[in-house]
Amino acid sequence: MTKKISGAEYQLSKIFSSDFDYSIPSYQRPYAWTEVQAGELFSDLHDFFLKEKDDTYFLGSIVLIKDDGKPHAEVIDGQQRLTTLTILLSTLTSKFVGELRSDFENYIREPGRASQGLKSKPRLALRERDRQFFADYVQSLKLNELVALDPATLGNESQLNIRRNAEEMLKRLVQAFNNDTEKLCAFGAFLVQRCFLVVVSTPSQQSAFRVFSVLNSRGLDLLPTDIIKSSVIGGIAAERQDDFTETWEELEVETGRDGFAEVFGHIRMIHAKEKARKALLDEFKERVISKFTSMENLVTEVIAPYTDAYLVAKQCQYVSTASAAEINALLKWMNRIDNSDWLPSAMKFLATKSTDTAYVLWFMRKLERLAAFMHVCAYDVNTRIERYAKLLHALEKDHSLANPVDVVELSDIEKALWLGFLGGDVYLMTARRRNYLILRLDSFLVDGAATYDPSLLTIEHVLPQSVPDGSQWAEQWPQLDTRTSWVHRLANLVPLTQRRNSQASNFDFDKKKSAYFGGRQGISSYALTTQVLGAAEWTPQSIVKRQQDLLAVLTAKWELGGA
Known part of the structure; x- marks a missing residue:
């Protein structure tokens, strides 16, 4: 009609x-x-x-x-x-x-x-x-x-x-x-x-x-959540509406209006487990509201706990007497990813299992690995949603640390695919994917203790992309195909907290270290760059060893063995 x-x-x-x-x-x-x-x-x-x-x-x-x-x-x-x-x-x-x-x-x-x-x-x-x-x-x-x-x-x-x-x-x-x-x-x-x-x-x-x-x-402007509010609050007995309106508005204040709308989109995904095909207003009514005969239960069992879980995940504010710092660090890494498709799974888990700190830590380690895998390997939105939908289905069943949700684990095929990306031309990835990977690797080297400001980040090659004739680089890397093979790979990349310097990028190794990589103080904020500053030379042999070492760190920390 x-x-x-x-x-x-x-x-x-x-x-x-x-x-x-x-x-x-x-x-x-x-x-x-x-x-x-x-x-x-x-x-x-x-x-x-x-x-x-x-x-x-x-x-x-x-x-x-x-x-x-x-x-x-x-x-x-x-x-x-x-x-x-x-x-x-x-x-x-x-x-x-x-x-x-x-x-x-x-x-x-x-x-x-x-x-x-x-x-x-x-x-x-x-x-x-x-x-x-x-x-x-x-x-x-x-x-x-x-x-x-x-x-x-x-x-x-x-x-x-x-x-x-x-x-x-x-x-x-x-x-x-x-x-x-x-x-x-x-x-x-x-x-x-x-x-x-x-x-x-x-x-x-x-x-x-x-x-x-x-x-x-x-x-x-009105948001879809404003219209949804009328249906939900209007379905509650008149003498209880003021209490639930106050609860609703407190949640909206805590998240902000746009954040609250995002919460409802994630709740829709938790229930629908597939990509949205219609406007949020229509889908939320069809997929969520229609499943409840009591609007009070919808608020107390879904909207309130999922909003609380969203705030924990989005603001990295998990609280416990043990492991809170590591759990919040994992949430911070997931929030650096260029999509929020992981959030419904995190919300679903936190809304039901947040008191089991050991299980939360286990799950967030696995979820960060899964989210990072799809981010680095450039999964499109449809493939990501299909993968997370399987996890959401599994989260509806009984699970615990003794019987965890194994769908969050990577398959051997996924591990092999990821290792291929990690060993390939990392520099040619999009900046968001490349930066996530390099900073995450750097955090593994310092055991997660560092904090990072990606707005100050540039990624530089040690072996330059263009090798001047007669330079030390040309002498130590005489084969063009060898240089081409290694120039964009992980071992040859370092993070810097300064703007790219085109002139300095072609300096010989020793001068490049002192004048460019080490900055004015001769030190670096990044463990990856500090390692390069401590290297005596940069030859095909040394870069092979470094690549093996770095991939070993990623394999151990992200548990990619057995692929």
Whole structure:
């Protein structure tokens, strides 16, 4: 079925009529306009009213999820404007009595008509937390009682803003019209007849969200998690919604909005175990929400523990009395990889096994090896996801340190493939893959004790790529094919914390060590480079030995033997 998007311009008399029954979803931000914005709106409207006798005033646009022919309208964008306009109309209506008051009150509340199946109720329903407060004071025209409330007794910032803005509107009306009923009525007629909003509506959440993102260049765009929040929190008993909303918002603060959206993508992968084919909003509802009859359980058993696990993995903050430093170091290495496909497996494991420190250490060693293998060997996203899906399936079964998930282990075929990459032309890999490998090797040489800043990293050749005729290099490496065979391999590469120096790269070995590799102090931050600084010569024989030694370190640390 086509998700029709429609847009039309409506007078406020139509906007606040039986054609629309507005509700603000629970995932929306609270009402945030202060008396500054409310005062600016009133000033603009009043100034236009005084100076323009015939023209119409454009109030902007709102975005709704709404089926054609049905009044129910979920407000995706425009709640601040609709709420403030309702406050303005309510304060104005409170100045009238009799039929005039009843006339204007129809813009605030649906009076109800039994013959048309219309019940009496407010035309705008705010978020659940503020809905009754708004209805009791603003939409019931109890403005004096509202203003008399002690601000310290109000439940939240939204209610404070509602009270302040009502007070501001009452003050502005007195200043502008001095309680002159005729002038107030003329201003009210201007509001409902000559002020317009553009309404963009669609029956699809996804298309409404897309329209909102395009139209709204101010404020904070909605994310799929905001829409998911409405489904989840809305499915919880009303008396429990505040507690779960608070839990939800605390998790979002801890991760950040973008991080929280990433969490939901990983939760989707944990459940789906395959590459996403649709938008996150649709897939999360289909793959995750549909599996739960209790939304409380979804929050407590999935969203909260997986978010906690995400924070541990992403921020490298595993806590225990033993092995925490090594586990967090492994997490740091995985976070250096150019994809986050490993994270769902880490989250799944940490959410269920985090208290077994010995098992966590075992698993993270294996997971880092698996992630590094696919990174260095340039596995594409489809192949990576297929490999991690097997691991996620295994993690759903019973497992422990005595009976660990063996799917995280590398097969003999994978080990052989990796050894081929490690022994090949490492320098010709992409910079992210090459740098990961060389820094990881360097960390193995110092037993993981070093920290690294990859933003300062360059990789340099010891034997230069171009050998000048008559140089020491040409004398010690006379065969072009031998030089070509070794120049880009692991043994001939060193990490440096300085910019590449094209001139120095061709220096003879001794001068290159002192002037380039050792820097001003004659020392290096890297174990790999320090080894080269200690070498007496750089010949085909010495580089063969060095290659064997380095591959032996990688084979031992990444447990690649037996391939």
